[in-house]
Structure formats: structure tokens, C-alpha cells
Amino acid sequence: MITRTNQPETETIFRALSDRTRLRILNLLQEGELCVCHLVAILDSPQPTVSRHLAYLRKAGLVVVRKEGIWMHYRLTPSRGKFHEMLLACLAQCFRKEGRFAKDRARVRARLRTICPA
Numbered sequence: 518m519i520t521r522t523n524q525p526e527t528e529t530i531f532r533a534l535s536d537r538t539r540l541r542i543l544n545l546l547q548e549g550e551l552c553v554c555h556l557v558a559i560l561d562s563p564q565p566t567v568s569r570h571l572a573y574l575r576k577a578g579l580v581v582v583r584k585e586g587i588w589m590h591y592r593l594t595p596s597r598g599k600f601h602e603m604l605l606a607c608l609a610q611c612f613r614k615e616g617r618f619a620k621d622r623a624r625v626r627a628r629l630r631t632i633c634p635a
Contacts, residue, residue: 526578530604533577538562539570543593543608544618545625546580550592559624 533539541560545551553571557564571591574580578597583590596602612618 527600529577530579533574533579534608536570536573538566539574540608540612541618541621542567542570542574542591543579544612545621546591546593547609547612548622548625550583550590551625551629553589553591555625555629556591558628559621 534543538560542556545556545559553564553567556567556571560567571580571582575582575591578601579594580591581594583592593605594601596605612622
């Protein structure tokens with residue numbers, strides 16, 4: 518049930534999911550924690566653009582960040598409840614059904630160790 522107190526969070530989450538680049542990032546992070554440099558290379562997007570999308574996902578509570586030296590590492594936020602758990606499961610199912618997302622996952626597996634020393 519959506520209440521007045523969690524509606525803005527729910528709206529923020531769905532707005533975060535309304536962008537293809539952010540969906541691609543979430544798809545890639547299903548493979549595990551990734552450095553921003555990995556995401557930049559795989560998405561073939563400028564670093565400021567990728568960082569802006571990651572900030573939006575972080576604001577929505579969908580990703581968490583860890584800093585190691587100069588490198589920023591992102592991963593999916595662990596499930597925070599039934600809604601979040603079901604949302605992540607739904608996304609995973611959707612990602613499996615669309616070819617572009619499968620290609621991105623293949624790229625991350627193939628290039629993970631060759632992009633940066635992070």
C-alpha cells in the first residue's frame with residue numbers, strides 16, 4: 518500500500534527507471550560491483566553523464582557507492598523490503614528478455630579486467 522509518507526520515494530524510484538541509460542546501469546550492476554570507469558567504457562558515454570545517472574540512482578535508493586582511492590565503485594542496494602525486493606526481481610526478469618541488456622552484460626564480463634586497475 519502506498520501511503521503519503523513513501524509516495525515521493527516511490528515516484529523517485531519510478532522516475533529513475535524511466536531512463537534507458539539508468540536501466541542499462543542497473544542491468545550491469547546485477548553482475549556485481551563496478552567502478553565508474555567500467556560503466557563509462559561499457560556504456561560508451563562520457564564520465565560526467567554516467568556520474569549524473571548514478572547520482573540519480575543513488576538518490577532513488579537503488580545503488581550504493583564505495584570509494585577506494587580515486588575510484589568510485591557502485592553496486593545495487595540490498596533489498597530494503599518487499600516492494601524493493603519485488604522491483605529488483607521484476608527488473609532482472611525484464612533484463613533477461615531484451616537483447617540489448619544481454620549484450621551489455623556480455624560486454625561487462627569480457628572487459629571487466631581490462632579497463633582500469635580498480
